[in-house]
Amino acid sequence: MKVPFYDATREYAGYKTEFDEAIASVIASGAFILGKQAGDFEEAVKAYTGAKYVAGVANGSDALVIASDILGYGNGAEVITPAFTFFASASCIARLGGRPVFCDVDEDTFCMDMGDAEKRITKNTKGIIPVHLFLQPADMTACMGLAEKHRLTVLEDAAEAFGMKSRYKGGYVHSGVIGDFGVFSFFPTKTLGGYGDGGMLITNNEELYAKAKSYRVHGSSVRYHHDYIGYNSRLDTLQAAILRVKLAHIDAAIKKRAQHAAQYRELLQDVPAVKLPVIKGYAGEVYYVFCLQAENRDGLDRYLKEKGIGVSVYYPIPLHLQKCFEYLGHRKGDFPVAEKLCGKALALPMFPELTEDEVSYVCESIKDFYGR
Numbered sequence: 001m002k003v004p005f006y007d008a009t010r011e012y013a014g015y016k017t018e019f020d021e022a023i024a025s026v027i028a029s030g031a032f033i034l035g036k037q038a039g040d041f042e043e044a045v046k047a048y049t050g051a052k053y054v055a056g057v058a059n060g061s062d063a064l065v066i067a068s069d070i071l072g073y074g075n076g077a078e079v080i081t082p083a084f085t086f087f088a089s090a091s092c093i094a095r096l097g098g099r100p101v102f103c104d105v106d107e108d109t110f111c112m113d114m115g116d117a118e119k120r121i122t123k124n125t126k127g128i129i130p131v132h133l134f135l136q137p138a139d140m141t142a143c144m145g146l147a148e149k150h151r152l153t154v155l156e157d158a159a160e161a162f163g164m165k166s167r168y169k170g171g172y173v174h175s176g177v178i179g180d181f182g183v184f185s186f187f188p189t190k191t192l193g194g195y196g197d198g199g200m201l202i203t204n205n206e207e208l209y210a211k212a213k214s215y216r217v218h219g220s221s222v223r224y225h226h227d228y229i230g231y232n233s234r235l236d237t238l239q240a241a242i243l244r245v246k247l248a249h250i251d252a253a254i255k256k257r258a259q260h261a262a263q264y265r266e267l268l269q270d271v272p273a274v275k276l277p278v279i280k281g282y283a284g285e286v287y288y289v290f291c292l293q294a295e296n297r298d299g300l301d302r303y304l305k306e307k308g309i310g311v312s313v314y315y316p317i318p319l320h321l322q323k324c325f326e327y328l329g330h331r332k333g334d335f336p337v338a339e340k341l342c343g344k345a346l347a348l349p350m351f352p353e354l355t356e357d358e359v360s361y362v363c364e365s366i367k368d369f370y371g372r
Contacts (some may be wrong), residue, residue: 003349003358005310006189010353021242035237049174051202053209056235059215060159060185063199064092067181070211071100071153077126081110083318087129089157090319098350102320104335108197108278114142127153130160132175134291136283140166140178154179163190163254165284172284176202191288194239255353257287264290267363273370295343303369309362312347
């Protein structure tokens with residue numbers, strides 16, 4: 001059996017008429033940059049997340065850079081970010097001339113260890129970038145407590161976290177809405193993913209929103225009048241139209257992901273060589289990926305691929321040991337949990353259109369590898 005890590009064609013087949021009509025409407029309108037469908041999608045995201053303001057941009061990495069620029073994370077500013085995450089969570093600081101200050105992560109959740117983060121705060125610290133990773137958000141109550149205590153700004157990297165919620169001040173709040181800025185990525189594999197690149201900034205701060213709208217069009221609020229040195233980064237209208245279709249079905253997609261996760265848990269619960277994801281009480285989880293901690297991870301990775309199963313290693317090298325960050329002076333052993341996870345984490349196939357038989361095959365193959 002062949003089980004892909006991700007397959008967009010199954011979703012397209014299921015909603016083909018809706019996707020085709022959405023794409024055709026953009027082409028017929030001729031408005032390919034910030035067209036009506038882009039505005040409609042932004043309004044739909046506001047309604048779904050509860051954010052007051054949103055601004056679509058070209059991709060999630062641009063969203064991080066633009067938000068970091070607006071929040072002043074450049075020119076030598078120190079910003080706390082986890083050592084175990086995707087590259088863009090730190091490069092957004094470095095490319096502006098800021099200094100990424102890495103912290104370790106919680107072994108159960110893969111997310112920022114807020115206790116370790118506080119130890120890294122100095123008089124030069126400007127902000128915190130908590131990353132909501134894989135299937136649950138970071139501890140935002142603790143994060144905002146740190147920010148208030150040390151007078152820092154918070155940029156939520158919610159690139160993987162559309163649909164996730166954090167328990168905050170007695171209720172559940174959508175990811176990205178709690179900090180000064182939040183960002184989403186609409187990369188195709190994401191829970192809400194397009195048929196190409198896309199991203200978004202969200203905020204409840206009107207002043208930050210006005211800057212975000214300006215920064216995405218070369219720092220201009222009136223055509224050919226530039227208040228800032230901005231960027232050329234706008235969510236493509238075709239992608240917005242596609243994402244608007246997907247957003248209408250997002251709750252059903254999230255439910256299907258949860259069903260797959262429950263099946264994985266049931267079938268793998270008695271395999272001692274793997275550690276299943278741990279959900280913390282403050283998290284309203286969404287299974288963007290189902291990430292195990294596995295003994296002999298690399299051997300399991302090779303075996304499953306030989307069996308036709310798409311798996312992915314998130315992440316093989318922690319950020320503090322990446323060549324481009326050598327100038328920060330870190331050594332192996334500086335962030336032991338992040339380093340441990342880089343040797344154990346393995347993501348299994350996870351997308352709504354997976355079948356029960358496919359999940360069963362993945363689990364049986366894992367059991368076969370470990371000799372049952």
